Amino acid sequence: MRATVLHAPYEVRVEDRPKAALQQPTDAVIRTVATCVCGSDLWDYRGVNEVAGPMPGGHEYVGLVEEVGSEVTSVKPGQLVVGSFFASDNTCPNCENGYQTNCLHREFVGGCQAEYVRVPLADGTLVHVPGEVAEEHIPSLLACSDVMGTGWYAAVAAQVGPGDTVAVVGDGAVGLCAVIAAKELGATRIIAMSRHTPRQNLAREFGATDVVTKRGDEGAARIKELTGGIGADAVLECVGNPESMQQALHSTRPGGNVGFVGVPHGVQIDGEELFFSHVALRGGPAPVRAFLPDLVERVLTGRINPGKVFDLELPLDQAAEGYRAMDERRAIKTLLRP
């Protein structure tokens, strides 16, 4: 099968690899309908994370079930399914608590930029998308596999509720989806922090009421100005570097919440400063599986359209250009068609 492999920083190739196959009776293999490049793939692509050897890329997928193991009961061949980037049994105590990305049996679903994908723990991981699914919904269903689920978790972790003022740090696909989540959860004021016009426009389309172009402590000061000197009720940190975390913490009101979903790189939080701020902090790899049934329904009923974050669509064979476009910020997010 055709699949992407990262060989060294900035060197993505599409190659022939062995076709994904069942390994456990709880596995499924799906034929990929659509996959994509994630902002977090760029940490590897840019060499920020070490690339130890040839590395199959991608962890987002929507596809048709091709084959299931003997113990799989919840999905069957031919069904359209979407799943999270972490396989989970969905029955262990951590899953029951809503943290499927901390499942006691979790397994990363890698190598998804490929024609076929092996999904472990299929019963706990995959969600069947019912009915005849319109082609126009495919990008949004794909977004639910990670960025929409991650933006949703940022809002849930920051306890966004009706009437809240929410600020979003980061205008990548996750940050833009976090705007959708904040709106769906009832926020009445949503401040997108972005200095890129196309992303500002999409943020507004998704529900942002204000745009702040300043960054760092200047950005935080602007958030305070917009909120009567107090700060936002909730701030969604969707980047993951020390500056963005400081910006988030300093933009939040006493008693407010930061939900952080950008994988932290070099972030240290000063205990004393956090203490006196009264700000709460929850982050982590989003338990997308917890939100998927609800998100799929919101997509199919047309309530949300997170697929709009894909502003570049390419055949899988042109994945290298898809990575480049995102690295150079020419594209927000690249959808790949096998």
Add this chain to the structure above:
Amino acid sequence: MRATVLHAPYEVRVEDRPKAALQQPTDAVIRTVATCVCGSDLWDYRGVNEVAGPMPGGHEYVGLVEEVGSEVTSVKPGQLVVGSFFASDNTCPNCENGYQTNCLHREFVGGCQAEYVRVPLADGTLVHVPGEVAEEHIPSLLACSDVMGTGWYAAVAAQVGPGDTVAVVGDGAVGLCAVIAAKELGATRIIAMSRHTPRQNLAREFGATDVVTKRGDEGAARIKELTGGIGADAVLECVGNPESMQQALHSTRPGGNVGFVGVPHGVQIDGEELFFSHVALRGGPAPVRAFLPDLVERVLTGRINPGKVFDLELPLDQAAEGYRAMDERRAIKTLLRP
């Protein structure tokens, strides 16, 4: 009036100072019925915090209103009152949000180990204790002024609710009061981390169901053993050093909460580790004022008896011995009678 003054590390004297007096029309002056020494006073006493000059001590008080400024309407001379260590207007946005210790007009109420105390913003700060108050309730009312309110906030910040398993790090007065709070908020399993028999006994009397004597990662491992390998739903960090914070974070289940009320000294939190733990963190100086009316009622109806943390009572003039006894861990907490 007689009052304690810290002159240098380990050098507390009781001296004559000018009697507390009204400075603003919103002030009250109270005649102290009881005051005490706080665990946080020991940071100064031991020289961990620099002692720049002679420093009046104490920030906990219950007393009779002696005099009020011309704008004070909610309390009047002769009434028994209790208040927080931070004066607050109780009307600004931060107060309305329940974070009175981040009041836009907050003012620290220091020098309370004295016969009289000036309390700024009396209307927003003081809570009248109604009726004829039995002498036996005075220590518990005094505890509400800080340690009981702080233990309560630890539990609220950690979102303790019915059926939860809660671990408490720290067996000082705040940790012991946090056990009371966890029980009152419905926790069914409360694990006190303590290696001192009298404190273990008081923790059990207050509602602890288990005691763990190990510390650090060994202590955290023991909490995991006691919770099916998962960790506690909520951990209340009542110490404030790097080891206790690590112990708290490592004792919490994915998706659980740490409430931290020990003033952090040298605590740094690694963003990446916090991220992958899925643990939420909220701390800060407890907004005691938010809880005071409820806590006073629980004391007067005999539901809670946090005054038991005072295992040493001395006349104010012997305050130096009160500090020494706590420093040497001969006493949990010292009550002083002016």
